[in-house]
Amino acid sequence: MSVPAIHSEPDAGPLRTHLADGRELLYFFDEGAGTERPGAAPADSRILSPRPQTPLMRYDPLLGEWVSYAEHRQTRTHLPPASECPLCPSGPERATEIPAHGYDVAVFENRFPAFGPGSGGSPDDSAAAAPAAGRCEVVAFAAEHDASFAGLSLERARTVMRAWVHRTAELSRIPGVAQVSIFENRGAEIGVTLHHPHGQIYAYPFATPRTLRQLESVQAYKEETGGELFADLLARELRDGSRIVARGKLWTAYVPYAARMPLEVHVVPHRNVPDLASLTDEEQDELSGLYLDVLRRIEGLYPTPTPYIAAWYQAPVQHAGRNSYRMHLQVTSPRRAENKLKYLAGSEAAMGAFIADVSPEETASRLRRVLPPFGIRTGGKA
Ligand SMILES: [Zn+2]
Structure with missing residues (x-):
């Protein structure tokens, strides 16, 4: 032109x-x-x-x-x-x-x-x-x-x-x-x-079924304990440390305590924030780097590309619990070994009851070993 x-x-x-x-x-x-x-x-x-x-x-x-x-x-x-x-x-x-x-x-x-x-x-x-x-x-x-x-x-x-x-x-x-x-x-x-x-x-x-279930859990937790579920889950992961994959100043990536899939990493912000559009520039910047870090760790596990679903969970646009929600990323993969995939069958696909093959702590440990800690390479807080 x-x-x-x-x-x-x-x-x-x-x-x-x-x-x-x-x-x-x-x-x-x-x-x-x-x-x-x-x-x-x-x-x-x-x-x-x-x-x-x-x-x-x-x-x-x-x-x-x-x-x-x-x-x-x-x-x-x-x-x-x-x-x-x-x-x-x-x-x-x-x-x-x-x-x-x-x-x-x-x-x-x-x-x-x-x-x-x-x-x-x-x-x-x-x-x-x-x-x-x-x-x-x-x-x-x-x-x-x-x-x-x-x-x-x-x-x-x-x-x-x-x-x-x-x-x-x-x-x-x-x-x-x-x-x-x-x-x-x-x-x-x-x-x-x-x-x-x-x-x-x-x-x-x-509003999608899984997000609504999360919002119901957040609400029930608040009624029972007065606490914030997303904040307390992150605090538990940070206290324990064994499932942390990468940690930044504003975001943390970890394998959840009750992970379902052979590879599963959640990337969560350090405050309640309903969606990507509500992030600060600083949060967007750190998230960009941390997301690359997580994907590169997953890529580094095997010599061939690993299939995955990376899903960004965001609060429904108009929901009473929107401000108690914490947008986050869930990366999951069915790959459980170099040449093996987990198939969702009777228990998982029909009943919705997951039987996991790998311990979340072992998955986190493998992912940590792929690359040096996130903060060290980016100059952020380790
Ligand atoms: Zn093309």
């Missing part, structure tokens, strides 16, 4: 555009020597079929949970070769989901969303069915097809963090959005359909 390139400034927002079918696309730029920020976003040259209808969801009164029926997702791209990857930048011969010829971080609306594209009011639990309104976005972490989050620079991790913060704040304002959740599924073993390093953002029209 002939438009003059200008460098991204620290406070510059994302560069926004729309894809050929109307979906929104946002580019976020590294603050240092990343891709030059163009004056205008390149146009999408493709002709795309219209966006799918908003799926329907049904209410399961036995468990009190909503189930979304996104049948159009059956036709979505499944493990394409790199030459057909929809998340690589566009080139002269091939137009992808990302029209730019290079980018740092790109966020766009999912072509096959489980929620949306329609938005509207949150459903009533007395309804049997409702539109699965909301929004699903894809976050491409890097233009390089073979990159991984653990291999990103600290600066890029900060850019991804800025994108997550921005999207959490903006999606939380959409009418009817009840909770914004961010996750990365990594590895074909756990169902990833695209290899290109990416994560997803779901803006749900309801």
